[in-house]
Amino acid sequence: MNELTPIEKTTAKDWATDQEVRWCPGCGDYAVLKAVQRTMPDLGVAREKTVFVSGIGCSSRFPYYMETYGFHTIHGRAPAVATGIKLANPELDVWIITGDGDALSIGGNHTMHVLRRNLDCQILLFNNEIYGLTKGQYSPTSRVGTRSPSTPFGSVDRPARPCAFALGAGARFVARGIDVHKGLPDVLKAAHAHRGAAFIEIFQNCVVYNDDVFAPFTAREVATEMQLWLKPGEKMRYANGTKGLALDHDALALKVVAGDDPAVLTHNPQNRMLAHLLVEMPGQGFPVALGVIYDDPAPTFEEAVLEQNSTVTAGKKPDLQALVSRGQSWQVEKEPRAE
Amino acid sequence: MATATHLLTPEEAHADVPLEAVVVRFAGDSGDGMQLTGGQFTLSTALAGNDLATFPDFPAEIRAPQGTTFGVSAFQINFGSAAIETAGDQPDVLVAMNPAALQVNVAHLREGGLIIADEGEFNARNLAKAGYQTNPLEDDSLAKWQLVKFNISQLTLDAVKPFGLGNKEALRCKNMWTLGLALWMFDRSREPIVDWLKTKFAKAPQLAEANIAALNAGHAYGETVEMGAAVKPRHIAPASAEPGLYRTVTGAEALGLGLVAGAQLAGLSMFFGSYPITPASPILHHLSRLKEYGITTFQAEDEIAAICAALGASYAGQLGVTSSSGPGIALKTEAIGLAVITELPLVIVNSQRGGPSTGLPTKTEQSDLYQAVYGRNGDAPLPVIAARSPADAFDCAIEACRIATRYMTPVMLLTDGYIANAAEPWRVPDMSGYEPFPVQFADGDAPRANGKVLPFARDERLARPWIKPGTPGLTHRIGGIEKNPGTGDIDYSPAAHSEMTRQRHQKVLGVAADIPEQDVCLGAAGAALAVVGWGSTFGPIHQAVRRMQGRGHDVAHVHVRHIWPLPENLGELLRSFGRVIVPEMNAGQLKTLLRDQYLVDARSLTKVSGQPFRIAEIEEAIAEALDGTPPGNLRPDATQLPEGDSGHDDGRILREGLAR
Numbered sequence: 001m002n003e004l005t006p007i008e009k010t011t012a013k014d015w016a017t018d019q020e021v022r023w024c025p026g027c028g029d030y031a032v033l034k035a036v037q038r039t040m041p042d043l044g045v046a047r048e049k050t051v052f053v054s055g056i057g058c059s060s061r062f063p064y065y066m067e068t069y070g071f072h073t074i075h076g077r078a079p080a081v082a083t084g085i086k087l088a089n090p091e092l093d094v095w096i097i098t099g100d101g102d103a104l105s106i107g108g109n110h111t112m113h114v115l116r117r118n119l120d121c122q123i124l125l126f127n128n129e130i131y132g133l134t135k136g137q138y139s140p141t142s143r144v145g146t147r148s149p150s151t152p153f154g155s156v157d158r159p160a161r162p163c164a165f166a167l168g169a170g171a172r173f174v175a176r177g178i179d180v181h182k183g184l185p186d187v188l189k190a191a192h193a194h195r196g197a198a199f200i201e202i203f204q205n206c207v208v209y210n211d212d213v214f215a216p217f218t219a220r221e222v223a224t225e226m227q228l229w230l231k232p233g234e235k236m237r238y239a240n241g242t243k244g245l246a247l248d249h250d251a252l253a254l255k256v257v258a259g260d261d262p263a264v265l266t267h268n269p270q271n272r273m274l275a276h277l278l279v280e281m282p283g284q285g286f287p288v289a290l291g292v293i294y295d296d297p298a299p300t301f302e303e304a305v306l307e308q309n310s311t312v313t314a315g316k317k318p319d320l321q322a323l324v325s326r327g328q329s330w331q332v333e334k335e336p337r338a339e
Numbered sequence: 340m341a342t343a344t345h346l347l348t349p350e351e352a353h354a355d356v357p358l359e360a361v362v363v364r365f366a367g368d369s370g371d372g373m374q375l376t377g378g379q380f381t382l383s384t385a386l387a388g389n390d391l392a393t394f395p396d397f398p399a400e401i402r403a404p405q406g407t408t409f410g411v412s413a414f415q416i417n418f419g420s421a422a423i424e425t426a427g428d429q430p431d432v433l434v435a436m437n438p439a440a441l442q443v444n445v446a447h448l449r450e451g452g453l454i455i456a457d458e459g460e461f462n463a464r465n466l467a468k469a470g471y472q473t474n475p476l477e478d479d480s481l482a483k484w485q486l487v488k489f490n491i492s493q494l495t496l497d498a499v500k501p502f503g504l505g506n507k508e509a510l511r512c513k514n515m516w517t518l519g520l521a522l523w524m525f526d527r528s529r530e531p532i533v534d535w536l537k538t539k540f541a542k543a544p545q546l547a548e549a550n551i552a553a554l555n556a557g558h559a560y561g562e563t564v565e566m567g568a569a570v571k572p573r574h575i576a577p578a579s580a581e582p583g584l585y586r587t588v589t590g591a592e593a594l595g596l597g598l599v600a601g602a603q604l605a606g607l608s609m610f611f612g613s614y615p616i617t618p619a620s621p622i623l624h625h626l627s628r629l630k631e632y633g634i635t636t637f638q639a640e641d642e643i644a645a646i647c648a649a650l651g652a653s654y655a656g657q658l659g660v661t662s663s664s665g666p667g668i669a670l671k672t673e674a675i676g677l678a679v680i681t682e683l684p685l686v687i688v689n690s691q692r693g694g695p696s697t698g699l700p701t702k703t704e705q706s707d708l709y710q711a712v713y714g715r716n717g718d719a720p721l722p723v724i725a726a727r728s729p730a731d732a733f734d735c736a737i738e739a740c741r742i743a744t745r746y747m748t749p750v751m752l753l754t755d756g757y758i759a760n761a762a763e764p765w766r767v768p769d770m771s772g773y774e775p776f777p778v779q780f781a782d783g784d785a786p787r788a789n790g791k792v793l794p795f796a797r798d799e800r801l802a803r804p805w806i807k808p809g810t811p812g813l814t815h816r817i818g819g820i821e822k823n824p825g826t827g828d829i830d831y832s833p834a835a836h837s838e839m840t841r842q843r844h845q846k847v848l849g850v851a852a853d854i855p856e857q858d859v860c861l862g863a864a865g866a867a868l869a870v871v872g873w874g875s876t877f878g879p880i881h882q883a884v885r886r887m888q889g890r891g892h893d894v895a896h897v898h899v900r901h902i903w904p905l906p907e908n909l910g911e912l913l914r915s916f917g918r919v920i921v922p923e924m925n926a927g928q929l930k931t932l933l934r935d936q937y938l939v940d941a942r943s944l945t946k947v948s949g950q951p952f953r954i955a956e957i958e959e960a961i962a963e964a965l966d967g968t969p970p971g972n973l974r975p976d977a978t979q980l981p982e983g984d985s986g987h988d989d990g991r992i993l994r995e996g997l998a999r
Contacts (some may be wrong), residue, residue: 017816019828048811053651056819064816064829069808071654072818073647074677080644084651084659085808087635088610092655092808110647113640305635313631320603323629324596324733325767328531329586330386332766 007046012037015047017067028179028204029058032126033065035184042185043192045093052095053082055102058133059126059204062097076107079114079123083301086119090302093192094121100141101131104160108140115169117301118196122188125162125199126179128206129213136209148209163279163293166199167272173198174275174294178218179205183229183291190292196300217288228287230267230278232295237264238287245287247277254281269295359575360419362427363521366444367436369403369412372514377414378762379518379535383527384418385587385764388577391418392878394426394951395760399617399700406460406468411443420576424728424878426761428953432524434517436460436491438469445481453485453569455520457513459492485569489560491516498556502549512553519557526574529554581766588765590729590758591621594688597736598622599632600770601686602658604737605744606777608633610652611660612645617700618756619664619690642670646687650674653683654817656780656807658740662688664756665707666697672715675749679719679843681817682795682803684743684750686736691755691874693949702949703757705874706925711751712903712932718840720847722746723902725753727877730765732758735900741776742850747802753902755924757875757951781806785813794827795839800853801846848904857906861885862895868964869916871897871941873929876922876952883957894961899929910937920944920964922957 015037023029040050050068054060056075063070069092073081078096086094096114103111103125114123130148131137137150141162145154163174173194177184179202191198203214212219217226228238228245236245237259244264248255254277257263268274275294281287365380367373374395384391394415403410417427429449435441437460445454461476475481476488495516499509515536522529533551540547561572588596602609611634613623627636635652639645642663649659661671668689678685691707693699707714711723722742726732732754739752781804786796794815795803806813815827823830824838861884862869872880877898884896895916899905913919913933919941921930927943934941944960946952 046811048814049809051655051808054818063818066816068814070814070816070818071651071681072816072820074673074819077643077647077674080639080647081651081654083637083639083644084610084612084648084653085655086651087637087648088608088652088655088657089807089809109640110644113644305637309630309635316631318603318632320600320632320770323599323632324770325584325586327586327588328382328386329584329767330388331584332388332580332582 007044010041010047012041015040015067017065019064021065022061023058024208026207027058028128028206029062029126031179032059032124032184032202032204033062036124036188037066039185039188039192042189043093049091050093050095051082051085052097053078053085054097055099055107056133057099057102057126057131058206059097059099059124060102076102076105077110078102079107079110079119082121083114083117083119086121086302087305090120090306094119096121096123098123098125099132100125100127100129100139100162104140104162104165111165112169115166115171115197115199118170118172118298120195120197120300120302122191122198123200125201126204127162127201128204128210129159130206130210132206132209161279162201163199164276166201167276167279167294171199171294172196172296172298173292174279175200175292176203176288176290177201178203178214178290181218181290187291190295194295195297226287228289230269230289230291230293232267232269232292234267235264236267243287253277254286256286269293272296360417360421360423360427361432361525361573361575362415362417362430362449363432363434364413364415364430364444364447365434365436365517365521366411366413366440367434367514368405368439369398369400369410370405371412371436372511373397373412373414373436376514376518376521377416379532380414380521381416381587381762382531382535383522384416384525385585386531387525387527387575388580389418389420389575390423390578390580391416391763392423392426393417393762394757396950397701406437406439406465408439408443408469411440413440413444418575420578422578424882425951425954428955434521436513436517438465438471438475441475442469442471445484448484450483451485453487454481455517455570456486456488457491457517458488459490461488487566487570489564494556494560495553498553499549502545502552504545504549508546509549512550515550515553516557516560519554519559520561521557522554523558523561524570524572526572529558580764584767585764586767587762588729588733589621589760589762590726590732590754591618591690591760592625593729593765594726594732594736594752594754594759595622595625595629597733598626598660598686598688598740599629599634600733600773601737601740602634603632604773604775604777605658605740606775607656607658607744608635609660610635610637610649610657611662612637612639612647612649612652613662614639614642614645614667616642616664616667618692618759619662619667619688621759622662622688622690642667643674646671646674646678646685650678650681650683650685653678653685654681654808656805656809658684658686658744660686660688662690664690664692664700665694665710668707668710669714675721676715676717676719677819678749679715679721680819680821682747682843682846684747684805686739686743686750686752688736688752688754690759691753693947699949701756703755703875703951704924704947704949705753705755705876706928706947707753708873708902708925708928708932711753718844720844720903721749721751722847722850722904723751723753725874725900725902726758727874727898727900729758729761729763731877731900733765733768737773742853744778744805745776745802745853746800746846746850747805748847753874755875778805780810781813782810783812788825791826793825795822796825797842797846801842801849851901851904851907854901854906857897857899857909857912859895859912860898862888862893864895864912864915866895867893867917868961869895869897869913869919870957870961871899871913871919871921871929871933872923873899873902874924876924879952879954879957880922882954883961886954887958887961892961892965894965902929902932905932905936910939913937913939913941918942918964920960922946922952922960924952
């Protein structure tokens with residue numbers, strides 16, 4: 001942002017609205033809201049230059065609680081609305097708030113295209129593997145066998161993997177965080193620092209309809225064993241350094257090795273193949289990759305649009321009268337017939 | 340058209356038929372270049388000073404199998420020395436480039452009309468494909484018309500021989516040969532066509548030369564070969580028109596230009612979000628080349644993204660526009676509702692085509708009026724404007740931009756496939772004559788209460804302030820959830836929803852005070868019969884009413900441009916007429932709207948064949964209506980004419996209205 005005046009110093013409180021927050025007590029959304037409000041003062045962006053755009057779902061109430069500009073749109077369409085906002089005013093800092101149903105079911109098409117085009121924005125996908133606002137139906141990220149009001153005998157369709165989807169759609173920034181984890185603000189900052197579409201999957205606990213669905217890796221007692229927090233240039237170690245990830249060359253896959261094994265890989269966020277391997281780790285016997293998985297900037301959509309707009313209009317002056325007169329024309333001189 | 344510019348003379352007003360007019364229909368295979376031929380003939384006709392209207396009529400298939408009836412592409416032009424408002428009921432001349440083209444089109448040809456056929460294409464294979472048992476050029480089946488046949492294919496091959504083209508490429512010049520002959524028949528200059536060919540084939544001068552040779556050969560053939568009395572050169576005098584600079588324009592071009600002008604008059608950049616769809620895409624194509632006018636065009640991933648991005652751009656301070664046809668508008672519907680409830684300006688263009696569903700992609704219809712006026716969930720009113728002709732689309736687009744920005748509302752702008760593709764002469768408007776309507780964005784003086792900005796406070800027109808993100812001190816949230824009438828905070832209390840519903844409704848109804856009163860464009864209030872139309876039926880209705888007036892009938896033409904809200908005086912005006920008929924290319928949609936709003940006994944004349952009305956069809960309906968017999972091919976809908984106390988019986992209200 002090329003601000004002429006310095007950004008006024010703010011605190012988390014300055015980014016909160018006077019609106020009563022209406023999520024269920026204990027919902028993971030509260031933690032994400034706090035993390036975002038705590039992070040904003042550090043980003044060097046003015047509140048009035050910030051726009052939160054959301055679709056429909058529990059998480060999509062988010063904009064009402066941010067003292068910025070906000071647009072609570074319709075189901076699945078936030079990326080499309082955000083595209084119009086950013087193209088109309090590229091100076092705005094645009095955040096998209098969405099959920100697993102909003103981004104990957106009804107809005108899957110727009111998620112794909114906003115990533116493919118690489119619009120400069122942050123996309124926070126609150127993944128709770130369930131439809132909360134409509135009272136508990138299974139979602140596109142629910143695991144096979146999820147029992148819900150619409151799948152009383154268990155869901156049978158295989159879930160989408162948000163980060164794999166994002167990479168497949170051409171995302172240039174893919175990260176993961178956990179609602180209540182202290183690492184989330186750093187992930188948000190990295191996403192904001194990335195120019196282009198920054199995709200963050202946030203594992204968010206739905207306390208009412210899908211409580212503890214992520215406990216197998218988020219619960220305090222298993223966290224160190226199950227969470228691999230990635231840092232650029234650092235070895236991919238977890239479980240207090242006792243375990244690490246290495247490349248199984250024959251299988252073209254990752255494998256778990258001892259932490260002191262020299263084969264332990266070093267995280268390179270610009271390595272797209274590595275990112276694919278990390279987001280596709282099978283679960284059983286493997287940790288969950290968290291933090292910035294992939295970060296390799298490319299030209300953004302709005303830059304490309306603006307650049308073309310200015311290139312092709314160079315030297316052309318808008319002249320409405322000339323425009324309407326264009327093409328082969330002829331002059332009628334004579335006086336109309338007498339009445 | 341010509342209505343916009345043509346000065347009606349008393350002789351014309353009373354003439355049974357226009358002074359002198361000719362309808363020519365070029366028909367051939369999709370690959371024969373008939374649309375190109377028609378387009379260039381149109382240009383030469385316009386340059387000759389004739390008034391004109393055209394009707395491109397082509398199949399949905401890009402390249403249908405050669406020689407088939409469903410692959411026939413036609414271009415009809417009506418031109419003359421008097422006001423021309425339709426592409427003509429019946430062709431006087433049919434140019435048939437193959438048996439299928441003859442098969443599909445000959446029935447419409449005026450009795451005694453002229454057929455020019457390319458004999459070279461009437462071989463056994465093509466005859467079979469067109470369903471002919473015997474060659475119609477040889478048997479007597481075409482006896483009621485005049486037939487002229489020659490081997491256009493061979494003549495073209497001979498003419499372009501020196502240029503060494505392959506057989507296929509050489510035959511492609513056939514359409515220019517035909518055009519050359521047509522130019523000779525109507526005493527037209529070849530010069531503009533030659534210039535156009537040189538530009539078009541600048542990179543392939545050999546093709547340019549071959550096409551010019553074919554054009555010249557066709558012309559020379561007319562001059563030198565004795566073809567009998569049927570084919571002789573004919574000069575149609577220029578039509579009288581207001582002095583000024585003219586050009587031809589299609590509806591899609593004019594509408595695009597009108598949007599550009601509207602955005603400029605509002606002082607805004609335009610964001611045009613669209614997804615390709617027939618017949619709306621040409622608007623996207625035109626605007627994508629006009630970036631120097633502050634236009635960003637965005638080909639979205641789907642119809643929904645197209646409107647959502649346009650709405651996002653409006654939110655951010657540009658003029659959002661989206662454009663589609665019926666099926667695409669259906670997809671946009673939820674987002675239109677969002678525009679209604681967030682009260683953001685947005686122009687939604689619907690180039691209507693035959694429906695439902697995919698329907699008739701390349702054929703015209705005006706059956707999306709219900710969709711425009713009523714087609715959303717919830718009480719979601721928005722202004723609706725309909726263009727009547729290619730030239731009129733320009734002014735309608737400006738009007739849509741004006742209302743959208745002045746009232747902070749989405750506006751639906753209706754056009755149709757016929758208007759989009761048809762061309763007519765257009766007197767180039769003097770842009771200095773258009774009143775600008777600059778937008779004022781809210782800033783420091785935005786309405787507030789208790790220090791809080793009120794994004795849903797209202798001005799004297801009930802419009803809310805337009806607050807651009809980026810404006811310091813005015814951060815606020817909007818969305819699709821019902822909101823508090825002032826602060827815009829989420830509020831779904833009974834009082835808030837009742838009040839907001841009322842305000843949205845009142846705001847849109849208030850537009851009626853800001854649009855012209857309904858006029859009678861031919862005839863006068865109180866006539867025995869009013870023919871009420873909207874959209875592209877203007878031309879045939881106008882001509883039909885003019886002819887019936889010429890025969891002494893007391894009939895008037897009322898053309899409704901503002902479909903919603905309707906002009907304030909329309910009810911009173913309609914009640915002044917003895918009878919009201921509403922010709923529409925749908926099953927009776929404006930008729931229902933008028934009955935609903937005014938309890939008038941409007942009757943339908945419907946046509947849903949994918950083809951525009953013929954003048955004669957409307958004349959017939961007028962005659963029937965004046966006789967007291969029910970007009971048209973739709974009998975009065977008994978379910979909508981309840982007997983008894985409802986007061987909606989046959990004619991009673993009208994009589995009482997007259998008595999008052």
